[in-house]
Amino acid sequence: MSKLDVVEPVKLSLDSKFKFRCHKGIKCFTRCCSNIDILLTPYDVVRLKKRLGMSSEEFIEKYTYMKNDEKSSHPYAMLKMNEDAERKCPFLTPEGCTVYTDRPANCRYYPIGQGTLKKQGKDGIEEDEFYFFVREPHCYGYHEKKQWTVASWREDQGVDEYDRVNREWKTIQIRKNLPGHPELSESKQIQFFMASYDTDRFRRFIFESNFLNVFDIDEETVEKLRTDDVELIQFGAKYIKYITMLEETLKVKDEVLKAREKKD
Ligand code: SF4
Ligand code: SF4
Numbered sequence: 001m002s003k004l005d006v007v008e009p010v011k012l013s014l015d016s017k018f019k020f021r022c023h024k025g026i027k028c029f030t031r032c033c034s035n036i037d038i039l040l041t042p043y044d045v046v047r048l049k050k051r052l053g054m055s056s057e058e059f060i061e062k063y064t065y066m067k068n069d070e071k072s073s074h075p076y077a078m079l080k081m082n083e084d085a086e087r088k089c090p091f092l093t094p095e096g097c098t099v100y101t102d103r104p105a106n107c108r109y110y111p112i113g114q115g116t117l118k119k120q121g122k123d124g125i126e127e128d129e130f131y132f133f134v135r136e137p138h139c140y141g142y143h144e145k146k147q148w149t150v151a152s153w154r155e156d157q158g159v160d161e162y163d164r165v166n167r168e169w170k171t172i173q174i175r176k177n178l179p180g181h182p183e184l185s186e187s188k189q190i191q192f193f194m195a196s197y198d199t200d201r202f203r204r205f206i207f208e209s210n211f212l213n214v215f216d217i218d219e220e221t222v223e224k225l226r227t228d229d230v231e232l233i234q235f236g237a238k239y240i241k242y243i244t245m246l247e248e249t250l251k252v253k254d255e256v257l258k259a260r261e262k263k264d
Pocket of ligand 1 (some may be wrong): 030033034087090091092093096097098099100103104107
């Protein structure tokens with residue numbers, strides 16, 4: 001069965017209702033935490049590395065592998081499953097998820113999936129968010145009586161904060177397949193990955209290279225970037241847009257531009 005086979009072809013809104021309950025006593029408890037591919041968002045890595053007391057480099061090395069999107073060549077961090085026959089999640093125990101309050105956004109959404117449609121509006125490309133059910137045969141949560149709307153499920157699972165922090169980064173994913181978007185070079189893929197997930201390395205890149213001499217970044221932002229990982233990943237999304245030429249999100253200092261002009 002392919003992943004698409006479990007997606008119910010019904011477009012849901014925030015008001016759509018469904019019945020579902022996931023709890024320790026259910027016979028499928030933890031069945032959904034094996035043999036899956038979980039794409040991590042930048043905020044997932046920030047939360048998990050903090051939870052585990054690791055640096056971003058240690059977390060990435062131990063718990064992720066990199067996958068390049070076939071169409072866009074964008075690099076993503078995927079959660080590395082155990083290398084046993086069941087491909088269990090490394091955070092899974094018989095009692096459940098050991099990182100539950102910091103679990104990735106994809107685990108929070110389940111059994112709801114989220115998609116975005118691009119459409120041409122009168123002021124350019126507009127994005128239309130929608131939801132859908134993922135109904136896997138092993139999941140008995142649908143037989144339970146607790147009723148939700150998509151909105152109340154999102155609130156209960158704490159996805160709003162994840163979506164808010166990841167919003168700018170997600171807009172890069174939405175626009176990745178737009179016509180004329182070129183394949184990324186290897187060096188851009190490395191920078192893309194660093195700015196998305198490897199916060200400690202990205203911070204060193206900003207503060208220990210020529211970066212702040214080249215780009216015009218206000219003092220308040222610079223101070224936040226020193227200590228705040230959420231600021232850093234949001235700034236990282238701007239940096240990715242700049243290097244992939246999606247948007248002019250960063251400004252090169254006037255004196256640097258003048259020096260370049262003189263050189264030319
Ligand atoms: S992170 Fe937790 S909820 Fe997500 S797959 Fe792993 S064990 Fe399951
Ligand atoms: S399979 Fe469904 S009901 Fe069972 S533990 Fe996973 S999400 Fe919960």
